[in-house]
C-alpha cells in the first residue's frame with residue numbers, strides 16, 4: 411500500500427524520482443515527456459478516485475492538485491495544519507489562527523520555494539562552505555560554517571519574514587504566482603552572525619552598493635546553468651545590526667526546508683531577499699542583477715497604475731521595505747461565541763523597516779474603531795502583539811477588522827491597495843467572521 415504521508419517531502423527532494431517511486435512514471439527517451447505506464451496510471455487513478463483522460467499530457471514531477479491542496483491527509487514532514495498551494499515545488503501557508511504564538515514555531519512557518527531544494531545531510535552541515543566574493547569584495551574567500559560559528563560573535567533576534575506576494579489571491583485582475591491569502595508570514599527567533607561582521611572581515615570596497623546571495627537549490631527545469639533565485643539588498647540594509655547569516659531557528663538547527671545549513675535573514679523586506687541554502691555572498695558594485703531581480707519579479711510600478719495595466723519593465727521599481735500590516739490570530743474566523751462573555755481578540759502587527767504605532771479593531775465594517783493594547787517589539791523588526799477585550803451589542807453575524815498604523819503615519823487600507831502586475835504588497839485589513847449567540 412502506498413504511504414500517503416511524505417509525498418511532499420518526496421517531491422521536494424527529487425520530483426522525477428518521486429514520480430517514478432509513487433506512480434512508476436517513466437520518461438520517454440524521444441519526447442522527454444514523462445509518461446505513466448499502465449501500473450502508474452492505475453495507482454494514480456485509484457488515489458485520485460477516477461480515470462485521468464488527459465494523463466498523457468500530465469507534466470512530470472507535478473503533485474496532482476487533488477493531493478497538493480489537501481491540508482489534512484498530506485502533511486509536509488515537520489509541518490502541522492499548513493495549506494499547500496497548488497504549485498510545484500512546495501509552497502504552503504499558515505492559517506491565521508495557527509500563527510497565534512508570539513514566536514512562530516517551525517511547524518507553523520510558511521514555506522516558499524522557487525526551485526528544487528538541495529538534498530543536504532546533517533553530517534555535511536559543519537563543513538558547509540560559504541563563498542564570499544563580488545566586484546566590491548576586497549579579500550574574496552571561503553568560510554566554513556564551523557569557522558563562522560567560532561570566529562564571529564553570535565546574535566539572536568526575533569525577525570519577521572513575509573513573502574512579497576502574501577495576500578496576492580485578492581487582487582483583480584488576478585496575478586499569476588502562488589495564491590497566498592494571509593499566511594505567508596511568520597516571526598521565528600534566528601541565531602547566527604551579523605552579515606556586517608562577515609562583510610567587514612572580507613573587506614568592503616568603497617564602490618560597494620549591493621549585497622546578494624546565491625543558494626544551492628536547483629532550477630525547476632533541472633538546467634544546472636539556470637538559477638531559481640538570487641536576490642539581495644542595498645549595502646545599507648545589509649549593514650543593519652539585525653541582518654544575519656543564521657544556522658539556527660528557535661534554538662534548534664535550521665530546518666532543511668527553511669534553508670539549512672545556512673540562510674540569510676534581512677527582515678522587513680520581501681522574504682525573497684532572505685536567501686536559503688546559502689552558498690555565496692556577493693558584494694556588488696551595482697544593483698544586483700541575479701535571477702528575480704529584474705522584470706516584474708519583486709518589482710512594482712514606480713507610479714500607480716490602473717488595474718490590469720501592461721507596465722513596461724523600465725517603469726518597475728524594486729520592492730524595499732514592506733508596508734504596515736496586521737493579523738488577527740484569535741479567535742479563529744467563523745467561530746460561534748456567547749454574547750455573555752467578553753471576547754479577547756489578539757494578533758500581531760509589523761511594518762517593514764518601521765515600527766507599529768497603533769492597532770485598531772472595528773466590529774461595524776469600519777464605521778468606528780477601538781484602539782487595542784499594543785506591545786513594543788522584543789527587538790527591532792520583530793512583530794508586535796496587540797490585544798483587546800471586546801463586547802458585542804446583540805446576537806448576530808459580525809466581522810472583526812484589524813487595522814495597523816506605523817510610526818510614519820501610514821495605515822493599512824481597508825480595501826485593496828494599488829494593483830500591480832504580480833500582485834505584491836497587499837496589506838489590506840485582515841477580516842474575520844464571528845457569530846454571536848445567546
Ligand SMILES: Nc1nc2c(c(=O)[nH]1)N[C@H]1C(S)=C(S)[C@@H](COP(=O)(O)O)O[C@H]1N2
Nearest residue numbers: 520521522523524573625668681682685686
Ligand atoms: N535559495 C533560495 N532562497 C529563498 C527562496 C528560494 O526559492 N531559494 N525563496 C525566497 C522567498 S520568495 C521567500 S518568501 C522565502 C521563504 O522562506 P521560508 O520558506 O523559510 O518561509 O525564502 C526566500 N529565499
Ligand SMILES: [Mo]
Nearest residue numbers: 522573574682
Ligand atoms: Mo516570497
